[in-house]
Amino acid sequence: MKTEGLHHVTAFAKNPKVNLAFYTEVLGLRLVKKTVNFDDPGTYHFYFGNETGDPGTILTFFPFQGSMKGTVGNGQAGRIDLAVPKGALTFWKRRLEGLGIAVRETELFQEKVLLFQDAEELQLSITEAGESGQSTWEAAGIPRHYAIIGMKGVTLNSHRPEATISFLEEQFGYRKKGEDGDCVRLESGGTIGNRLDVKINGQTRGTGGYGTIHHVAFRTNHKDQQEWKRLLNASGFSTSEVLDRQYFTSIYFREKGGILFEMATDGPGFLVDEDPAALGTALKLPDWLEQHRRQIEGVLPKWE
Structure with missing residues (x-):
């Protein structure tokens, strides 16, 4: 059994208004669902993605008002890498810098990459990925061929x-593609959300809070999900029960490096x-x- 790659990544935020503005207005993603954290219904849960929120395009956030700043470190995912079409990197460098966002241009695994942070210091990057296709969602100021x-x-x-x-290699079917500095790159067979960079140099333990990632979700289907649960349990991993998340069902576990999958x-x-x-226009509840x-x-934050 293999996974095609990432389904979504979920991170912590602090201010729902700031979070919404950055991902829809600055990055041009679509708010595909406005709901609540099912385990804490007094907190929003925002889903951003492409036009219909396809797996591999989804970034989700829990904006906990009043939360403390987190620290990126071991036991967490650290940076989300976003894909744009070939030839779009110059547009994004100019756009981000024009909006007052600090951008560092570098090269990783022989690819040009833009490194920056969102409005609440979550680590992000943009890289060109021609094999991933082109967006069908067009936001103000961002043509589709750059989106x-x-x-x-x-x-x-x-x-x-x-x-x-x-x-990742033995259980999930990822393949090692190479090393660059302190990172090992692994790839799955998918064309989007198919890359993982594992840092091999030790860091301090990460702490949760805004600006950090809560968990990383991988793709499966209903038929295989129970088999994944059985296989993981047989390999010594403690998994959750299958949980209904309204738009997908999930199982959770921590891999041996401490990261929540x-x-x-x-x-x-x-x-x-x-x-x-109408996606993302109304508060949807299960x-x-x-x-x-x-x-x-009555208890959700108000800003409109």
Whole structure:
């Protein structure tokens, strides 16, 4: 069994208004779902992605107002790498710098990369990835032929890098593509969200808070999810039960390097409770929280 790559990445934020503005107005992603953290319904859960929120394009955030700044380190994913079409890097460098965002241009694995942070110091990068196609979502000031396609990958900071790499190769079917400095690059067979860079030099332990990543989710389907659970348990990993996340079902576990992983199904997707044109325009709640809508709306942060 293999995974095609990333389904989504979930991070912490602090200010919902700032978070929304950065990912929709600065980066031009679509807000495909506005809901709540099912485990803490007084907190928003935002999903950003391409036009329909396809797996591999999804960035999700828990904006906890009043939260403390986190520290990126071991036991976490560290940086989200975003993909754009060939020839788009110059546009993005000019756009980000024109908006007052500090950008560092560098080269990783013989590719030009733009390194920067979002408005709450989450580490991001942009790289060209022609094989990933082109976005069908066009935001103000960002032509489609320059628009972000989705994720290219994510950087993993492991307490035990060799164990993490072995797990990804032997359990998830990733292939080692090379080394550059303190990173080992692994790739899956997919064309989007298919890259993982594992840092091999030790860092201090990461701490949760805004500007850090909570977990990394990998793609599966309903048929294989139970088999993944069985295989992981048989390999000594403690997994959660299958949890209903409304737009996919999930199991969670920590790999041996301490990073929280999720196996999330591709379906049913974000169109299950909204029409394509209306995605992200209303607060959507699952059936088991709908009866508490008035109370939930009363405690959610207001900014509009």
